[in-house]
Amino acid sequence: DQQVKQNSPSLSVQEGRISILNCDYTNSMFDYFLWYKKYPAEGPTFLISISSIKDKNEDGRFTVFLNKSAKHLSLHIVPSQPGDSAVYFCALSRDSSYKLIFGSGTRLLVRP
């Protein structure tokens, strides 16, 4: 059973526009929600996180939104840059230092 779903395998946006990546989950037990990005031949790199007591967290060009009633997590990147092109994974956990449950990833391509 898939507890975490990223329904869009890929996304293409123009440089300077907003990128919106989405993640849906089924279980309300998660307390931490994270986004990692992965370049080829590298391990996942932590991007931004949010705890279940918040609905928004912002860090520069990256904002994560959490809608607990809809069990939906999203990552907004604005403005998008070509260097943002990577695979983005959402990850959920009871505790961010413990077992992370990952989605299947969304490949983002930012076109110059």
Added chain:
Amino acid sequence: DAGVTQSPTHLIKTRGQQVTLRCSPISGHKSVSWYQQVLGQGPQFIFQYYEKEERGRGNFPDRFSARQFPNYSSELNVNALLLGDSALYLCASSRGGAGDTQYFGPGTRLTVL
């Protein structure tokens, strides 16, 4: 500061063989987790060790085992390799406290022929 390091980078084995993968955490990090990433999927949790004790285990067969050493480095062992064990094996470290972020190494690409 050095990040999480893993060795080897790539490995090719045949079915039935055994393999050992190694991970060195970030200095000061006491927790190490192992994940398996199969092509086209997200990483899947295998094990976590904290202060040399197993803190959690994912849904993997007993062919998979791990340990953590006094210097907090870790090894992942897989016995009786199957073709389906071909994957990227990722190691992540954290301080181990509640809410701490896990930082990943570059992974070991295992191919089983």
